[in-house]
Amino acid sequence: MAELLIVYHSRTGGSRQMAEAAAAAARDETTTVLKTADAAGPDDLLQADGYIFCAPENLAALSGVMKDFFDRCYYPVLGRIEGRPYALMICAGSDGENAARQTARIATGWRLKQVQPPLIICTHAQTPEAILAEKHIPDDDLDRCRELGAALAAGLDLGVF
Numbered sequence: 182m183a184e185l186l187i188v189y190h191s192r193t194g195g196s197r198q199m200a201e202a203a204a205a206a207a208r209d210e211t212t213t214v215l216k217t218a219d220a221a222g223p224d225d226l227l228q229a230d231g232y233i234f235c236a237p238e239n240l241a242a243l244s245g246v247m248k249d250f251f252d253r254c255y256y257p258v259l260g261r262i263e264g265r266p267y268a269l270m271i272c273a274g275s276d277g278e279n280a281a282r283q284t285a286r287i288a289t290g291w292r293l294k295q296v297q298p299p300l301i302i303c304t305h306a307q308t309p310e311a312i313l314a315e316k317h318i319p320d321d322d323l324d325r326c327r328e329l330g331a332a333l334a335a336g337l338d339l340g341v342f
């Protein structure tokens with residue numbers, strides 16, 4: 182069975198809920214490994230056949246912990262995972278585009294194949310208190326994460342990418 186690796190970072194819970202929803206749906210289709218960014222490393226990337234990366238946008242960039250995952254793994258796996266499919270999920274307050282663009286550039290460096298446009302979910306938190314509060318991602322947004330997880334996992338299992 183093909184293996185899907187989902188790597189995520191979350192500060193206030195939104196990205197975690199998104200990653201967990203994608204993982205739960207993906208597990209119905211293929212072997213799925215869910216790891217936090219600080220626990221994941223090059224061996225996890227090498228072992229998997231495809232990826233979902235999920236993280237918040239912080240200060241108009243990918244969150245630092247997720248960036249550290251890519252920084253640690255970039256050269257150890259460069260040239261060894263080319264052509265593998267991936268998808269991207271970003272949790273943001275009101276934007277998310279820069280984090281998505283930045284992550285896509287890293288993935289292009291690895292020569293990964295993006296199999297669908299980035300899924301950006303905005304929490305619409307505006308005040309410092311709301312931004313720092315624990316997030317609750319609505320079920321219809323989590324449905325979009327479930328669809329993404331199921332589609333990537335099913336495609337991996339069928340070998341269509």
Ligand SMILES: Cc1cc2nc3c(=O)[nH]c(=O)nc-3n(C[C@H](O)[C@H](O)[C@H](O)COP(=O)(O)O)c2cc1C
Binds near residue numbers: 190192237242274316
């Ligand atoms: C330090 C910090 C910086 C942020 N910068 C942005 C930003 O540049 N753009 C944006 O859309 N949201 C921004 N946000 C909002 C978060 O992306 C949003 O709260 C999201 O839910 C965080 O995901 P998480 O719950 O997985 O941590 C920022 C939040 C924090 C704490």
